């Protein structure tokens with residue numbers, strides 16, 4: 001590893017050569033480790049994270065001053081052994097230990113010495129939550145450059161500290177207006193912070209960073225009626241502001257930050273220490289390597305075994321690892337448990353003690369959301385009759401089970417409803433009211449929730465709802481038990497082409513849907529893609545997602561280095577949506593080789609290669625010609641030349657991808673179903689099948705990879721939420737219903753793990769009026785995919801029930817939004833449906849959203 005790539009604390013930087021000093025400065029760009037990916041950032045999420053506790057014993061604790069040693073982990077991928085089929089090698093504990101002073105990494109530890117590697121995984125990015133006062137970017141793993149205009153900060157409201165690591169723009173989503181906390185419960189004045197002092201105010205208190213549970217400060221938090229923290233469309237998510245980082249092209253980075261020993265005065269984050277760069281979504285805990293602006297995360301981290309259990313310490317601190325992410329502005333919310341003391345591997349946990357008790361329901365009837373959006377939850381708003389105060393919220397019925405993983409925001413557990421037998425994934429985030437990081441965490445979470453609450457697609461992890469319990473925020477999500485692609489790669493090695501084709505097709509389906517809603521994921525990579533036991537893929541981690549108002553807008557310097565599109569690095573304008581396509585191409589290579597492209601390069605070198613090089617990454621020979629072409633299509637440096645997700649669905653590489661799921665129901669299934677909600681056999685589902693074909697995209701590309709329009713067998717049709725209700729559903733001929741029905745059943749109707757008969761992922765969605773319309777232009781017609789404005793059927797019954805009891809309330813507030821907010825989208829099938837049945841469409845259907 002190049003000596004220049006050493007990472008050191010700010011203090012040590014002074015003693016270093018000018019070159020190293022620059023590097024330290026670059027660190028402040030903060031590459032947050034990815035959340036889940038075992039890689040880096042959050043590192044090791046999943047159960048591995050817990051295992052990490054054990055690994056810690058072996059890992060060496062490194063004080064911040066020894067951060068430079070962390071660099072050892074940032075080796076080129078080439079130096080690292082390929083992932084082995086067996087899990088143990090991968091699960092090599094990473095040599096990282098999290099201590100009060102920071103993460104310790106035993107450098108290139110003996111991953112190669114797998115045989116000697118203890119069976120325990122390394123500690124995930126367990127990071128001790130630093131005091132605000134300690135937030136000196138250099139040593140802070142969380143720091144993340146806030147470059148994204150998504151979150152334009154109100155500098156006037158930021159304390160020195162806050163502004164310190166909110167160098168960039170701070171999202172307005174977290175603006176006071178959107179984060180008004182209502183004190184609904186009697187509290188002493190001392191306990192109730194002034195509006196401007198409140199965590200959820202957009203104001204960042206300048207008072208000393210005392211860490212008090214949010215609850216102590218905010219007895220009741222308001223939640224928007226729609227349930228989301230913020231309204232995605234209205235939030236700053238789509239803010240055009242530019243991230244400070246954006247001003248840097250690769251060249252700029254090199255010239256200004258890397259090769260220059262002086263911090264660039266134009267970019268505070270470079271010289272002000274990384275303290276300003278804290279990424280809430282950076283997921284240091286998950287091991288995802290995401291860039292929050294800290295270049296320190298620019299390394300491909302070999303994984304111990306799973307992204308969630310990323311061998312890498314926090315990507316931010318060390319390397320971005322497979323899951324390293326660059327958050328251009330987030331503040332990393334460290335979980336109190338980030339210290340690692342409480343985290344243990346799942347196995348260990350099960351052996352050592354019982355699972356955590358279900359969340360205690362001291363329900364605050366509100367969440368830290370915008371008052372403006374929380375009319376329903378406002379004290380002034382009459383509560384639903386039949387719902388007494390303090391009645392346990394729907395979510396409270398979930399009992400917290402085993403730890404699934406660790407993210408930058410907190411921990412994710414299995415949630416189980418002993419009454420209904422349903423399961424979900426519970427993301428537990430402890431919020432504090434007195435520091436900027438908590439505020440930023442809330443903002444980021446709100447952004448993610450806001451987006452997720454409006455999405456409903458079989459290939460996107462479904463959001464169920466959220467609630468505040470004491471000082472903890474619980475976000476309930478669809479439980480995807482298979483882990484991430486990254487984790488699977490680390491545990492079982494590269495995928496076979498069949499799996500790659502299937503997964504890619506599903507990812508594309510999710511992306512097509514997402515893009516149709518003018519939303520960019522911005523962090524597509526193996527670590528953020530979950531897989532269920534049936535091989536169904538679900539896009540997850542929308543912490544960096546962004547809703548855009550137009551086709552293009554300034555690109556934020558966010559993402560995970562190795563998966564980051566060149567236009568982002570070069571700070572050039574382009575189609576935002578195209579960045580996901582680039583990342584998809586990288587993910588395909590990741591699935592084929594276990595590593596992302598250019599992983600042989602480190603840090604800045606990798607960014608430079610990606611941003612300035614004209615060459616294509618190495619495409620493995622074992623990949624079919626179709627696969628190679630697909631990758632080339634995705635990795636076209638000019639974003640305008642990249643096909644859209646919808647178009648790629650017609651690429652021969654994925655077009656005929658065979659479904660991996662096992663048939664769930666016998667065929668033929670009942671013509672009718674007694675299930676009023678529209679079970680799998682419900683007529684509505686047959687309509688859904690029809691809709692699948694109706695929405696068929698007849699895109700015919702001239703490119704080699706885009707084959708003729710064969711009669712396609714719908715894949716991945718098991719839609720948690722069917723597009724029923726869409727006008728399209730009724731326009732299709734019924735002649736193919738049975739055929740589709742059959743295909744549907746045999747191919748994709750398996751229910752998601754959390755689905756009850758009613759909530760089966762294949763359940764249909766009740767017909768609803770079109771809320772938002774997602775227009776698609778066709779040469780001869782415009783097809784509108786209407787958003788579902790009625791409850792989606794893949795929501796656990798408990799939420800459904802509550803919703804009926806207290807429409808508009810949040811505890812369920814978010815759920816409510818999902819159920820009634822009118823944001824669930826019908827276009828769930830847009831993805832795989834596009835491009836299928838060309839018989840009904842003319843060839844030039846342009847699925848690009850307006």
Ligand SMILES: Nc1ncnc2c1ncn2[C@@H]1O[C@H](COP(=O)(O)OP(=O)(O)OP(=O)(O)O)[C@@H](O)[C@H]1O
Pocket residue numbers: 034035036037042045046047280281282283284286288307308404405406407408409410411412425427461477478479480481483484530540541543
């Ligand atoms: N819906 C889910 N089903 C199963 N496991 C999940 C689910 N969501 C998350 N996990 C697990 O929890 C880990 C952490 O989740 P996640 O990354 O979403 O947390 P986070 O706090 O949002 O982190 P970040 O935003 O930094 O990426 C993941 O790596 C994954 O292993």
